[in-house]
Amino acid sequence: MTFDNACFETLHKTEAWMYTNVSALAKTDFALSTTFVEESIIQEFDIAPANSFLVLINGAFNEEASRLGEGIAINANNQLAGTVACRGESDIPRLDCDTVTITGNQDKTVHILQLVTGDCATAASGRVFIHAAKGESVSVAETHVCLGDSGHLFMPLTEIMAEEKSNVTLVRAIRGSNTAYQLGQLHVCQHESSEVQTHTITLASKCSRNEVCAYLDGKHIESNFDGMYMLGQDQHVDNHLRIEHNFPCCNSREFYKGILDANAKSVFTGRIYVKEGATETDAKQTNQNILLSDDANALARPQLEIYNDDVACTHGATTGEIDEEAKLYLRSRGIPGDAAETLLMYAFLNESLEDLADDEFRKTLTDELLSAMPGGDFIRTL
Numbered sequence: 228m229t230f231d232n233a234c235f236e237t238l239h240k241t242e243a244w245m246y247t248n249v250s251a252l253a254k255t256d257f258a259l260s261t262t263f264v265e266e267s268i269i270q271e272f273d274i275a276p277a278n279s280f281l282v283l284i285n286g287a288f289n290e291e292a293s294r295l296g297e298g299i300a301i302n303a304n305n306q307l308a309g310t311v312a313c314r315g316e317s318d319i320p321r322l323d324c325d326t327v328t329i330t331g332n333q334d335k336t337v338h339i340l341q342l343v344t345g346d347c348a349t350a351a352s353g354r355v356f357i358h359a360a361k362g363e364s365v366s367v368a369e370t371h372v373c374l375g376d377s378g379h380l381f382m383p384l385t386e387i388m389a390e391e392k393s394n395v396t397l398v399r400a401i402r403g404s405n406t407a408y409q410l411g412q413l414h415v416c417q418h419e420s421s422e423v424q425t426h427t428i429t430l431a432s433k434c435s436r437n438e439v440c441a442y443l444d445g446k447h448i449e450s451n452f453d454g455m456y457m458l459g460q461d462q463h464v465d466n467h468l469r470i471e472h473n474f475p476c477c478n479s480r481e482f483y484k485g486i487l488d489a490n491a492k493s494v495f496t497g498r499i500y501v502k503e504g505a506t507e508t509d510a511k512q513t514n515q516n517i518l519l520s521d522d523a524n525a526l527a528r529p530q531l532e533i534y535n536d537d538v539a540c541t542h543g544a545t546t547g548e549i550d551e552e553a554k555l556y557l558r559s560r561g562i563p564g565d566a567a568e569t570l571l572m573y574a575f576l577n578e579s580l581e582d583l584a585d586d587e588f589r590k591t592l593t594d595e596l597l598s599a600m601p602g603g604d605f606i607r608t609l
Contacts, residue, residue: 230259230322230350238318246494246526247436247465252408257350257380259322261287264342264374272370275587278335284342285351286324298331305330308356311386311414315440315469319382319410322352329365330358336366336396336585343381343407344374355385359393359421366396368588373407373432383411389421391445396584398426400592401435405462409435419445419474426583429456429464429485430595436465441479443470448477455579456485456493457572457596465494468512472505481512484579486572487523498530499540506537514544517575566602573597573606 236253238244264284269292273280279296282289288301295301305328329337341353359365373379389395401409409432417423427437441450456464470479481497495514516525529542549571557567576596583589597603 230257230320232257232350234318234320241318243467244318247434247463249408249410249434252380255348255378257348258345259350260345261285262344262349264344266292268374269340272340272372274591275336275338275585279337281327281337281339282342283325283327283340283353285344285349286322286353288325296337298329298333299337300328302326303328305356305358307358307388308386311388311416311442312384312412314416314442315414317412317438319412319438321384322350322382324352324354326354326356328356328358329367330360332363333365336368336588339367339369341369341371341381341383342374343372343379345377345379348378348380350380351382353383355383357386357395357397358388359390359395361390362392363390364394366584367398368585369397369399371399371401371409371411372403373409374403376404376406379404379407381407381409385413387413387415387423389415389417389423391418392420394422396424398428398583398585398588400428400588401431402595403431405431405433407432411436412438413440415439415441415450417441417443417445417448417450420447421445422449424451425453426579427454427466428579428592429454429458430599433461434463436467439468441470443472443474443477443479446474446476448474450477450479452481453579453582454483455576457576457599458485458487458491458493460489460491462491467496469498469500470510472499472501472508472510475504475506475508477505478509479511483513484515484575485525486517486519486576487525488519490520490522492524492526494526494528495544496528496530497542498532501533501535501538501540503534506535508535508538508540510538510540512542516546517572518546518548563602563605566605569597569600569602569606572600
């Protein structure tokens with residue numbers, strides 16, 4: 228069984244995808260199947276045994292490996308699910324899959340593991356709907372992993388509905404195979420005095436595109452979107468954001484940073500839209516990159532669409548190399564050359580990790596970063 232993937236053939240000819248060519252996906256015969264995954268593999272990602280843990284394999288919920296807590300349901304009949312995503316425009320297909328719905332106060336972070344696997348190239352979707360009612364607080368950590376080197380395609384969709392005075396924190400980590408394509412969507416709707424903090428961390432995949440659409444539909448909203456990526460040979464990341472300020476007195480922040488080695492490429496497109504009447508808007512976006520190779524490439528495309536005078540909207544982008552003077556200083560203090568460079572890279576990326584609310588998740592991602600860097604073991608001893 229396959230799906231119609233012809234839509235990928237000409238996407239790069241449109242403005243939104245002009246720097247991300249996924250036409251190779253149109254020539255691949257993807258399978259749609261549910262595959263058994265060994266328990267030991269799942270346990271590697273079960274890092275918080277005291278927390279709720281939900282496992283989806285190729286988009287199908289695995290009850291045996293999961294722990295459902297209060298306020299968590301599979302395929303719940305929630306009339307709000309889908310209403311946020313339908314406001315945005317995306318060319319990423321949606322396949323049939325199970326939906327995780329999270330409601331109510333969640334004192335502990337809800338961990339969600341979405342695996343894609345198979346003996347041949349497999350396509351899958353996974354859906355998560357987070358609904359924080361008035362005054363509620365929800366924390367979620369998603370791990371997206373494609374296993375093996377079969378060139379899988381994963382197309383996850385996450386929606387957040389944050390009601391008045393609610394608080395939502397979401398972390399999405401892309402890990403696993405460097406031959407997979409991961410094309411994900413995040414849609415966020417916020418109401419008055421709500422706060423949403425999201426982190427998108429890309430550590431794997433051949434090509435990843437992370438689409439974020441946010442709708443600030445009330446006053447005094449705080450909306451923060453962070454991203455971090457570390458990529459190497461033949462890897463590509465495209466972070467594509469649109470933040471809509473539809474009411475006055477709202478703050479939004481976009482802060483994305485990454486390290487690129489070999490011929491890796493990053494694309495950052497951030498559009499801030501300020502509707503007429505949305506006065507006293509404060510919106511900032513920042514993209515920072517470190518290039519470790521002459522062949523690496525970072526492209527930033529800040530976009531402002533403003534229909535008011537009473538706003539403060541700024542954007543900035545920087546691309547540079549490792550500070551050789553700082554590296555020389557560290558070496559003069561007895562730190563080996565490779566460890567000195569790693570320490571500088573880690574300090575650069577750690578700004579994105581130190582804000583993660585979940586301790587177990589932060590420790591796991593930090594260990595993965597250090598394991599991928601020369602001299603990482605030495606950094607652990609400091």
